[in-house]
Amino acid sequence: MSATAVRSAQEYEDAYRAYYAEASDEERKVRVGEKETSEQAAIVARYADLFTRDQLAALRGAETAATDVDEAERLYRLGRSCEEGIVDAELAAREDELANALLAARLTFEGEEMPLRTAEAQLAVLPEYAKREELGELARVLDSSFNDGRRELLAARDGLQAELSGERDTVARNEAQKQISLRQLESALRQASDTVAPAYDSLRERWFERLLGPERTEVPLSAHVRWLRRLSPLEATYPRERSVEVCVETVRALGFDLESIPNIRLDLEDRPQKSPRACVIPVDPPEIVYLITRAQGGISDYQAFLHEAGHALHYAGCDPGLPWTFRAISRDHALTEIYSYIVEAVSREPGWHALHFGLSDAEAEENAEATLFLEALVYRRYAAKLRFELGFWDAFPSEHGASSRDYDPLLTDATGLHYDGRAYLSDMDAGFYSADYLRAWIRSAQLSSHLRREVGEDWWRSSGTGEILRGLFAEGTRPSTEEVARRIGFEPLDTGPLVAELTARPG
Numbered sequence: 001m002s003a004t005a006v007r008s009a010q011e012y013e014d015a016y017r018a019y020y021a022e023a024s025d026e027e028r029k030v031r032v033g034e035k036e037t038s039e040q041a042a043i044v045a046r047y048a049d050l051f052t053r054d055q056l057a058a059l060r061g062a063e064t065a066a067t068d069v070d071e072a073e074r075l076y077r078l079g080r081s082c083e084e085g086i087v088d089a090e091l092a093a094r095e096d097e098l099a100n101a102l103l104a105a106r107l108t109f110e111g112e113e114m115p116l117r118t119a120e121a122q123l124a125v126l127p128e129y130a131k132r133e134e135l136g137e138l139a140r141v142l143d144s145s146f147n148d149g150r151r152e153l154l155a156a157r158d159g160l161q162a163e164l165s166g167e168r169d170t171v172a173r174n175e176a177q178k179q180i181s182l183r184q185l186e187s188a189l190r191q192a193s194d195t196v197a198p199a200y201d202s203l204r205e206r207w208f209e210r211l212l213g214p215e216r217t218e219v220p221l222s223a224h225v226r227w228l229r230r231l232s233p234l235e236a237t238y239p240r241e242r243s244v245e246v247c248v249e250t251v252r253a254l255g256f257d258l259e260s261i262p263n264i265r266l267d268l269e270d271r272p273q274k275s276p277r278a279c280v281i282p283v284d285p286p287e288i289v290y291l292i293t294r295a296q297g298g299i300s301d302y303q304a305f306l307h308e309a310g311h312a313l314h315y316a317g318c319d320p321g322l323p324w325t326f327r328a329i330s331r332d333h334a335l336t337e338i339y340s341y342i343v344e345a346v347s348r349e350p351g352w353h354a355l356h357f358g359l360s361d362a363e364a365e366e367n368a369e370a371t372l373f374l375e376a377l378v379y380r381r382y383a384a385k386l387r388f389e390l391g392f393w394d395a396f397p398s399e400h401g402a403s404s405r406d407y408d409p410l411l412t413d414a415t416g417l418h419y420d421g422r423a424y425l426s427d428m429d430a431g432f433y434s435a436d437y438l439r440a441w442i443r444s445a446q447l448s449s450h451l452r453r454e455v456g457e458d459w460w461r462s463s464g465t466g467e468i469l470r471g472l473f474a475e476g477t478r479p480s481t482e483e484v485a486r487r488i489g490f491e492p493l494d495t496g497p498l499v500a501e502l503t504a505r506p507g
């Protein structure tokens with residue numbers, strides 16, 4: 001094929017699908033430690049003719065001409081994939097450079113030299129409060145020394161996206177992609193966050209005392225978050241060795257036998273180079289979906305496995321008759337995160353803790369309350385993050401991202417942990433991912449309220465839940481999360497169920 005040739009929509013989808021399968025399998029091999037170096041650049045180079053401005057214009061033209069809604073949507077998503085590919089190809093070398101510099105960065109803690117990533121992993125398991133603060137500060141200083149590079153890349157990506165999409169305003173561009181108003185979303189989330197504040201304050205008081213101990217300072221550093229999220233002082237109850245068995249059983253109760261769904265390939269092995277972050281890689285959904293975890297001990301293992309199981313069941317459960325685009329590509333991540341959240345939500349049920357961990361009802365309720373505390377903490381942090389990001393991008397044309405603005409006060413007020421302003425860039429995911437997570441928060445709470453109504457209080461261990469989820473999974477990535485809201489009888493911005501969940505004290 002010559003450099004100027006342009007593919008038809010169907011040819012493009014077929015070719016892009018082949019690229020997507022190869023690129024995601026490469027990502028998987030590096031992530032799970034089967035390969036030590038990534039050859040992603042070589043794959044992109046091999047498929048370079050997919051990512052040209054001529055091809056983008058052809059897909060856009062076809063989208064405009066399409067009369068069928070589904071066809072226009074499919075072409076829109078293929079066009080966006082093409083656009084992202086052009087941006088990625090132009091920035092790949094600089095992004096690799098930053099990523100490699102981060103991998104090579106070392107700090108010295110207690111006479112030991114360690115990579116930044118190791119330091120961050122250490123923060124989850126270091127038992128001494130003061131040492132976590134000390135290591136957290138060292139990591140913060142080293143990490144923020146890369147802020148100039150991050151800011152330049154952010155500006156370059158934004159500039160390219162503005163040029164290719166024709167929309168200079170970053171917020172407006174993301175609103176068009178997500179088909180929502182980010183400001184209305186933020187305002188609904190802020191209200192919910194304010195409403196749950198008194199409940200959060202009392203949970204925080206109780207669980208900071210239990211998890212951080214009496215030596216803690218008035219406002220502990222955010223360096224303790226990984227320690228908190230493992231519920232480290234309770235780790236004996238949630239051992240590493242049991243996480244797979246318990247989670248497989250948990251999902252089986254919902255009517256999904258993970259181990260006998262051949263499309264879901266479980267990679268649970270412990271390899272030295274395997275990333276500790278759990279993930280799902282849908283190489284070719286619904287046929288080939290990888291679920292990858294590496295247990296480290298603590299409740300977070302169980303929550304991460306259940307979260308990823310939700311993604312895996314979604315991708316492996318989509319109707320194979322859908323066009324490939326509606327099995328693999330979405331406008332954003334707000335839909336699939338509903339399904340990860342709802343499966344993870346099982347771990348906040350007191351009955352689940354009693355059933356699997358030999359706890360008394362009182363202990364089970366107490367531990368479920370700890371998971372509720374974590375949920376409220378992370379929710380309030382994300383709501384604050386979205387508010388910060390909206391201001392950041394509004395000011396971007398004049399400030400060019402040079403100021404951390406209100407990052408520190410907003411996130412610190414929301415959580416009760418000190419979020420240092422220097423983290424404002426490393427804490428930012430591209431494309432307002434924070435808004436996708438937050439939409440999933442609202443929606444999964446609506447879905448759980450729907451399941452309680454339809455299936456009953458036992459929804460978390462009933463195959464009736466599986467039946468309802470199966471119907472949603474079958475639709476693949478086609479619907480928006482707002483369409484799912486209407487289907488289960490809620491307004492998209494109705495935060496009532498979320499507020500009810502976050503203010504319910506078990507017991």
Ligand SMILES: [Zn+2]
Binds near residue numbers: 307311337340
């Ligand atoms: Zn997820």
